[in-house]
Every structure is written in C-alpha cells, then in structure tokens.
Amino acid sequence: MSKEMQELQKQWHSVVESIHSNSNVVAFMNSRVGLYLDDHPFVALSLLMFVAVSAIPVAFFLIFIVTTAIMACIGVIVMEGVVISIGGIALLCVLCGLGALSLGVSGVLSVCYIVLSTLVNYWYASRGEIRKQEANGSSSQKNPSVTDLSANKGKNE
Numbered sequence: 820m821s822k823e824m825q826e827l828q829k830q831w832h833s834v835v836e837s838i839h840s841n842s843n844v845v846a847f848m849n850s851r852v853g854l855y856l857d858d859h860p861f862v863a864l865s866l867l868m869f870v871a872v873s874a875i876p877v878a879f880f881l882i883f884i885v886t887t888a889i890m891a892c893i894g895v896i897v898m899e900g901v902v903i904s905i906g907g908i909a910l911l912c913v914l915c916g917l918g919a920l921s922l923g924v925s926g927v928l929s930v931c932y933i934v935l936s937t938l939v940n941y942w943y944a945s946r947g948e949i950r951k952q953e954a955n956g957s958s959s960q961k962n963p964s965v966t967d968l969s970a971n972k973g974k975n976e
Contacts, residue, residue, distance in 0.1 A: 838844055847853045856863040 848857065856866070
C-alpha cells in the first residue's frame with residue numbers, strides 16, 4: 820500500500836510541477852494578487868471554494884440563458900411563420916373575393932352593354948324606318964310597326 824501511495828504522491832507532484840511551471844501561473848503568482856494569496860492561504864482557500872461552489876449555479880444560469888435565447892429564436896421563427904401563413908391565407912381570400920366581384924361586375928356591365936346596344940340599335944332602326952315611311956308618304960299602310968303601336972297607344976290614352 821505504501822508503494823501505491825508513493826506512486827500517487829509522485830503523480831501529484833508532477834501535476835503540481837506542471838501547474839507551477841505554466842507561464843500564466845508564474846505571471847499570476849508574481850502579480851500583487853498572487854503574492855497576497857500566497858501570503859494568506861486561508862483567503863486563497865476561501866476564494867477557491869467560492870469559485871468551485873459558484874461554478875454550478877453560474878453554469879445552470881448560462882445554460883438557462885442559452886436555452887432561453889434558442890427558444891426565443893425558434894419562437895420568433897415559428898411566430899413569424901404563423902403570421903406569414905395567416906397573412907397569406909387572408910390575401911388569398913381577399914384575392915378570390917375580388918376575382919368573384921370582378922367577374923360579377925364584368926358580367927353585369929356586359930349585360931348592360933348588350934341591352935343598351937340592342938335598345939340603341941332598335942331605336943335607330945325604328946327611327947330610320949319612320950323616316951323612310953315619311954319619305955315614301957305611306958306611314959302605316961305597308962308595315963304596321965312601331966308607329967302603329969305608338970299611334971294606338973296614343974289613342975287608347
């Protein structure tokens with residue numbers, strides 16, 4: 820058992836030597852704080868214990884911050900996707916409604932155009948026929964048309 824303990828002690832000394840030979844540790848130990856901690860081992864041990872004990876809560880806090888940041892980014896992406904999807908669906912509905920409205924309005928305007936053009940053509944045709952009949956001198960003998968109807972209508976009233 821003593822051989823194992825001596826082997827463990829040698830390994831420990833090699834680890835301590837490697838730490839003491841590190842250039843950063845040498846620079847720290849030559850600073851004012853390093854010299855103060857070297858002169859006051861209780862303060863050094865208290866500081867070491869504080870750092871060791873506070874590492875776990877600090878690590879949990881950092882994990883919480885990173886997790887929260889990742890979830891916020893994912894949430895923003897998901898929320899943006901939902902908002903864009905809802906906006907796209909609303910735009911599609913509005914465009915479909917406008918398409919149906921434009922078809923209805925164009926249908927009504929087409930019917931109005933056809934009816935008005937037919938009425939105008941009929942009116943000009945009947946006026947032309949009346950002029951021809953007046954020019955021939957026989958207004959109602961050859962063709963009982965609109966003039967006869969309007970004459971009969973005038974008589975009935």
